[in-house]
Amino acid sequence: MSVKYKNKISEIRERISNLLQVISEANELSLEAFRLSDTLKFKEVQEILDKVGIHGDAIDNEIIKTFALFGPEAKELRFLVSYLKMTNEIVRIGEGVKKYARRMREHSQSDCDLTPLKATIILLHKSSIHALNYIRECFVQDHECNFEDNYRKILVEESINDDLFSVLEKEIFSQIIDEKELAVEYVKVLGSLRKLERSCDRSVTIANLMRYAQEGGDININ
Numbered sequence: 001m002s003v004k005y006k007n008k009i010s011e012i013r014e015r016i017s018n019l020l021q022v023i024s025e026a027n028e029l030s031l032e033a034f035r036l037s038d039t040l041k042f043k044e045v046q047e048i049l050d051k052v053g054i055h056g057d058a059i060d061n062e063i064i065k066t067f068a069l070f071g072p073e074a075k076e077l078r079f080l081v082s083y084l085k086m087t088n089e090i091v092r093i094g095e096g097v098k099k100y101a102r103r104m105r106e107h108s109q110s111d112c113d114l115t116p117l118k119a120t121i122i123l124l125h126k127s128s129i130h131a132l133n134y135i136r137e138c139f140v141q142d143h144e145c146n147f148e149d150n151y152r153k154i155l156v157e158e159s160i161n162d163d164l165f166s167v168l169e170k171e172i173f174s175q176i177i178d179e180k181e182l183a184v185e186y187v188k189v190l191g192s193l194r195k196l197e198r199s200c201d202r203s204v205t206i207a208n209l210m211r212y213a214q215e216g217g218d219i220n221i222n
Contacts, residue, residue, distance in 0.1 A: 005070045012066065012083055015059045016090065017139040022048065022055075023094040024132050027199075030101045031125045034108075034118075042105035049098040056091035060084060082213035089202045089209075093132065096195040096202075103192035112185045117171055121193065124164040128196045131157040131203035138210060147214045151207040154200075161200040168193055 026048045033041030063084050070076070107114065114121070131154045138145035172190050176183045 002070070005066070005076065008062075008066050008070070009076075009079065012059065012062055013139055013142065015055075015062065016083065016087065017136060019052070019055050019059065019087075019090055019094070020132065020136040020139060023052065023090065023097060024129065024136055026094070026101075027097050027125075027129050027132060030097060030104070031122065031129065033101065034104055034121065034125065037108050039105050039108060042101045042108070045101035046098050046105075049094050049101075052094035052098065053091055056087050056094075059087045063087070079213045082209045086206050086209050089206050093199045093202050096199050100192055100195040103188065103195075107185070107189050107192060110182075110185050112182055112189055113175070113179075114189070116175070117168060117189075120164055120168050120171065124161060124168065124193065124196050127157045127161040127164065128199040128203070131161070131200045135203055135206050135210075138207075145210075147207075147211045151204075151211050154203050154207045158200045158204050161197055165193065165197045 026045045029041055029048070030045045032038070033045065063080055067077075067080055134150055134154050134157070138147065138150050169190065172186050176186050179186070
């Protein structure tokens with residue numbers, strides 16, 4: 001593997017890590033916005049993630065240029081294919097967080113009473129943040145990361161996330177029964193919370209791709 005190729009891979013990894021950091025910090029801010037019912041912080045999240053797709057495209061362009069310039073061997077090719085797929089998932093997480101912030105900003109100004117759901121929503125949000133942070137830690141500490149262990153930790157967060165979302169579904173349907181006139185609004189709230197659930201699912205996909213990049217075998221993506 002040439003020095004130029006190694007440097008290029010390091011540059012791509014750093015770009016992905018930086019994008020993950022931006023999304024993770026925006027996700028933390030959106031959690032704080034929900035805790036404080038702060039609509040301005042929700043708007044700030046949207047602004048931070050406004051160009052997440054552009055940054056993802058820039059990373060993909062660097063990966064494609066690396067394909068063209070270096071004609072990588074099988075192992076190097078595996079890394080580049082994995083990074084290309086990871087970028088897509090990371091951008092979709094970022095877009096999901098941005099949509100979540102916009103919608104929760106609207107929900108906080110509606111007649112829906114989210115107070116009974118608040119504690120569970122916070123836990124749901126935290127699990128999605130934990131999963132994303134595990135991903136970033138592996139990018140920052142690439143040589144020290146145990147990718148198999150990291151994958152298992154993210155699976156645990158996904159399981160917690162799924163359970164919490166199921167609880168929220170039941171609680172929201174109960175509120176719909178009690179407040180029929182707000183049924184449509186509560187269904188929209190559930191759709192917004194699904195963005196957090198999907199974020200955790202995508203983190204599992206990324207962790208799987210990280211394992212594939214390191215170990216090879218078959219790509220197994222749900």
